[in-house]
Amino acid sequence: MLKAEHITKQYQIPGGGHTVFDAVSDVSIELGDGGVAAIVGESGSGKSTLARVLSYVERPDGGRVFLDGLEVSACRRKELRAVRGKVQLVMQNALGSLDPHQSVGSILEEPLRLLFHMGAEERKQRCLELLDMARLERDTLRRRPDELSGGQQKRLCIARALAAQPQHIIFDESFSGLDVTLKKQVLDFLKELQTELQISFLVITHDLDTAMYMAGTIHVMRRGKIIETLEHPRSFSDFQEPYSQELVKAVRSKRRALQ
Numbered sequence: 001m002l003k004a005e006h007i008t009k010q011y012q013i014p015g016g017g018h019t020v021f022d023a024v025s026d027v028s029i030e031l032g033d034g035g036v037a038a039i040v041g042e043s044g045s046g047k048s049t050l051a052r053v054l055s056y057v058e059r060p061d062g063g064r065v066f067l068d069g070l071e072v073s074a075c076r077r078k079e080l081r082a083v084r085g086k087v088q089l090v091m092q093n094a095l096g097s098l099d100p101h102q103s104v105g106s107i108l109e110e111p112l113r114l115l116f117h118m119g120a121e122e123r124k125q126r127c128l129e130l131l132d133m134a135r136l137e138r139d140t141l142r143r144r145p146d147e148l149s150g151g152q153q154k155r156l157c158i159a160r161a162l163a164a165q166p167q168h169i170i171f172d173e174s175f176s177g178l179d180v181t182l183k184k185q186v187l188d189f190l191k192e193l194q195t196e197l198q199i200s201f202l203v204i205t206h207d208l209d210t211a212m213y214m215a216g217t218i219h220v221m222r223r224g225k226i227i228e229t230l231e232h233p234r235s236f237s238d239f240q241e242p243y244s245q246e247l248v249k250a251v252r253s254k255r256r257a258l259q
C-alpha cells in the first residue's frame with residue numbers, strides 16, 4: 001500500500017525572488033495493492049509533481065509518504081535502497097527517458113544487475129521474459145531505442161519498469177503523443193498486464209476519457225489540490241464539481257471533433 005498524507009510541495013515563482021507557491025497543496029491519497037487509479041487535471045495542476053513525490057524522486061515540503069508502513073519520505077538515501085524499484089515512474093517522453101547509446105538488452109539488464117545482482121545467464125533469461133510480458137519481439141534485444149516505433153518505445157519503458165518487480169507503477173502522461181488507434185492498443189495492453197500481474201497502476205492524464213477507460217478510482221486535481229474523488233463512476237454525470245464538468249466538456253468536444 002502506497003499512502004501519502006497531507007503532501008505539500010513548493011517551488012519558487014519564476015522571477016519572484018524567494019517567493020514560493022504550492023505546486024501540490026495538502027494532498028492525501030492511498031493506492032492499494034492491485035487495481036488502477038487515475039489522477040486527472042489540466043496542465044499545471046500539480047499531477048507530475050505529486051507523481052515525483054509518490055515515487056520518492058522528490059521529497060515533499062510537508063506531509064508524509066508511506067510504502068507498506070515505512071515512511072519513505074523520511075528515509076535517508078541508504079535506507080531507501082530496501083524499497084528501491086517498488087514504485088516505478090513511467091514518463092511521457094519514452095525516447096527521452098531511454099539511453100540512445102544502449103541496446104534494449106542492456107537497458108533491461110541494468111535494473112536486474114543493480115537491484116537483484118543477477119548473473120549474466122539469469123539476466124538474459126529474465127530479459128526475454130520481460131520482452132514477452134511487454135509483447136515485444138525477442139530480437140528487439142539487440143536493437144537501440146531509436147530503432148523502435150513510438151508504441152514499441154512505450155512498451156520498452158513498461159518492460160524496464162517491470163524489471164524492478166514493482167508494487168506500483170505510475171504512468172505520467174505516458175500515452176500522450178500516440179495516435180488514437182495506437183493509444184487504445186497501449187491502454188488495452190496495460191489493462192491486460194494489470195489483470196495478469198495484479199500490480200497497482202496510477203494513471204496520470206489530462207484526459208478524463210483515458211481515466212474513465214482505465215481506472216476504478218478517479219481523482220480530479222486542480223491547482224495543487226484533489227478536489228473530487230470518485231469510486232467506479234458509471235458515467236460523466238457522476239462528476240459533481242464544476243471543474244470536473246469542464247473536463248467532461250473537453251472530452252465531449254474532442255469526441256465531436258473526431259467524428
Ligand SMILES: Nc1ncnc2c1ncn2[C@@H]1O[C@H](COP(=O)(O)OP(=O)(O)OP(=O)(O)O)[C@@H](O)[C@H]1O
Nearest residue numbers: 011012023041042043044045046047048049050206
Ligand atoms: N522543478 C520545478 N521547479 C519550479 N516549478 C515547477 C517545477 N516542476 C513543476 N513546477 C511548477 O509546478 C506547477 C505544477 O506543475 P506539474 O508539472 O506538477 O503539473 P502537471 O499537472 O503535471 O502539468 P502537465 O500536465 O503540463 O505535465 C506548475 O506551475 C509548474 O510550472
